[in-house]
Structure formats: C-alpha cells, structure tokens
Amino acid sequence: MQFSLPKNTNISIHPIKSFTDNYIWMIKKNKDAVIIDPGDASPVLEILQKENIHLQTILxxxxxxxxxxxxxxxxxxYPNVKICGPKNNFNFVxxxxxxxxxxxxxxxxxxxxxxxxxxxxxxxIVFADENHLFCGDTIFGCGCGRLFEGTFSQMHTSLNILSKLPRSIKIFCAHEYTKKNIEFALMIEKNNExxxxxxxxxxxxxxxxxxxxxxxxxxxxFLRSKNLAQFKERRIRKDNF
Ligand SMILES: [Zn+2]
Known part of the structure; x- marks a missing residue:
C-alpha cells in the first residue's frame, strides 16, 4: 500500500437499511455523524432525528x-453538511x-x-482507515460489483489494491448480497471449507x-482469482448467474 491509513478512535458504525438491499453506513461519534452513500434520505433522517444526532459530513x-x-x-x-466525493458533475456542492x-x-x-x-x-472511490473500509459497490460479501463502466482489467487492479490492506480491516459494503454470492462462489469452489x-x-x-x-x-x-483471465471468466459467469 503506498498510503498510510489513519487510525480513528471512539467511533461506532451502524447500518441504515434502504431500498431492498442497500446499506447506508453511519459513523457516529458522540452526537455527530458521517453518512456514506445516502441513496435515500428518509431512513437517514429518521434515525438522526430519533437519536438527536447531527449530520456533519456525507461521503x-x-x-x-x-x-x-x-x-x-x-x-x-442540514444546510451546513459537508459533502465529499469523486470528481463528477453532481447537482450539489x-x-x-x-x-x-x-x-x-x-x-x-x-x-x-x-x-x-x-x-x-x-x-x-473508497474510504479507508486502519480498521474500516467503506467500499461502496467495489467489494461485496463474497462478490464484487458489476462492471458498468470500467474494464475487467481496471476492476481486477482495484481489487488487488484493496487486497493489500490490513487483513483485519472490516469491510462495509453498500449492498446485502452475501448469501446469494456464496451460492455462486460454491459453484466455483465447492470444496472450499x-x-x-x-x-x-x-x-x-x-x-x-x-x-x-x-x-x-x-x-x-473475485479476490481469489489467480489472474486477470480468471477474474474475467468469473465475472462474466456471475453476470449470467
Ligand atoms: Zn453502483
């Protein structure tokens, strides 16, 4: 890893369910919060208001x-909320x-x-500290995101970079796909204990x-693919699974 990862203390992280299978993650410290990927405002507002938490930043x-x-x-x-994200033409600051x-x-x-x-x-983009990785739609439990724009090579490289993070890092994915992904993974490696x-x-x-x-x-x-060719083959198979 070419970057050092910061260490954050005294935070707690909570899932906010939205739509059918999205997770909006909330990082809480005392009565302040950071929200990651709010696809829907209502479940977020509900929890912030119920617990009297102030929204400071959206990632x-x-x-x-x-x-x-x-x-x-x-x-x-929350008119003073700060928003941080990738370079894009978003219709908000x-x-x-x-x-x-x-x-x-x-x-x-x-x-x-x-x-x-x-x-x-x-x-x-993803956000990481020493112990937490907010990976959006890059990694899922036992899976990875579909390729809407990037190439197989780009995604394979991205996964390889994340693979070099500390082994103990907790991975906060943006969707609940794990169980379905495990069924696919078992087709690939049925004897993987x-x-x-x-x-x-x-x-x-x-x-x-x-x-x-x-x-x-x-x-x-996908993290276990030996090389780009195998990654590509698995990704295509998964798209048709
Ligand atoms: Zn997406």
Missing part, C-alpha cells in the same frame, strides 16, 4: 442514484477527492484515506456485514 463512493439520491434532501435538513487524498472530518476528529477503485463505475463454514455461519443472519478482508480473501471468488 460518496460513486455516482449511482442508489448512493446519492438522498443527498439533496439531507442538505435541506461536493468537495472532489481523488486517490491518496486524506478526508479530514474536523468535528468528529477522524479522517479517511481515499483510494480510487475504478471498475464498477469510472468515478468509484472456509466458504462452506461461512455459509453455515450466516444461516438465520439478517445483516451479514461487515466482513473482514481476511474472510474475503478466503472465500471471495
């Missing part, structure tokens, strides 16, 4: 509507960040390193995230 991983659709309404409710940048969130006294992960979209164990461990579990990089390296067929 955006990429341009898709199910990640940014709630931003404008959140600005109305957004501080553009790029690979290697450090996002500092003053009020919470925390910061995150930005890592560019083109593939799912070309603008896709870690995968079989992961499937068993999730029986009856509603929220399967965060996972860890270590767990993904043992079970995720």
């Amino acid at each position: 955006i991983t990429h341009k898709h509507a199910d990640h940014i659709g709630g931003v404008k309404e959140l600005i109305k409710a 957004c501080k553009e960040v790029d690979n290697g940048d450090l996002v500092v969130i003053d009020v919470l006294n925390i910061s995150f390193r930005v890592i560019a992960t083109p593939g799912h979209t070309l603008d896709h 870690a995968l079989i164990a992961r499937k068993k461990s999730l029986i009856g579990v509603d929220i399967t995230l965060p996972s860890t990089l270590s767990e993904e390296l043992k079970t995720n067929p």
